[in-house]
Amino acid sequence: MPYMRKIRSFVLREGRLTKGQQNALDNHWPVYGLAYQASPLNLPEVFGRSAPVVLEIGFGMGKSLVEMAKNAPEQDFIGIEVHKPGVGACLGDAAAAELSNLRVFEHDAVEVLKDSIADTSLSTVQLFFPDPWHKKRHHKRRIVQADFVQLLRQKLQIGGVFHMATDWQNYAEHMLQVMQAAPGFSNLSASNDYVERPEQRPLTKFEQRGQRLGHGVWDLMFERIN
């Protein structure tokens, strides 16, 4: 394993939990929660079947993750988020939708990927609107970096896809630069840069608002080719 940075892509805010989020954590964590572990999980055992596994990094409140899991019952979904209120919100929505194809980690995604996820076990990794770290001196905190994308490559099956989206042009350009220099990936964009928003990525309120205000959103999709 190449050297992994200790600089983290998040600053943990001790956000207050609503009653609903606390209840969801109390009642549904035993069903949906996965604990970080130092050796890879057996995913077919976790889900009780062998199906393509989609992993989402930093799902926020989990709205798009839950919707995607609802829309694709033939696939299994793993979400990773460090923000507890978001994990609670996601569990509440997952239980309300009676999902059986979703599991959630409350942990640093870099550590989970490195240790708890087996190599070549993922069909898709998605990273939607990661913290952009606007200031130049903070760019090193951006999660998309050369060593991180090689870790993802190792976890994706050959033919698996890494899908990113951002509303921050400078981060989109950074993503493109990192991916163009990354061995083992092929850009799925016909123009060799960005792709149209794929239908399976739910349009969030935040994004709709951005569209009304004329803000851009950039989607990038890269396939693991070797």
Ligand SMILES: C[S@@+](CC[C@H](N)C(=O)[O-])C[C@H]1O[C@@H](n2cnc3c(N)ncnc32)[C@H](O)[C@@H]1O
């Ligand atoms: C700007 S928010 C976007 C949330 C969501 N994807 C959306 O589109 O609404 C970025 C999220 O990534 C989470 N995050 C950042 N670094 C992470 C890491 N290393 N592991 C897990 N979650 C992380 C943050 O806690 C935050 O909730």
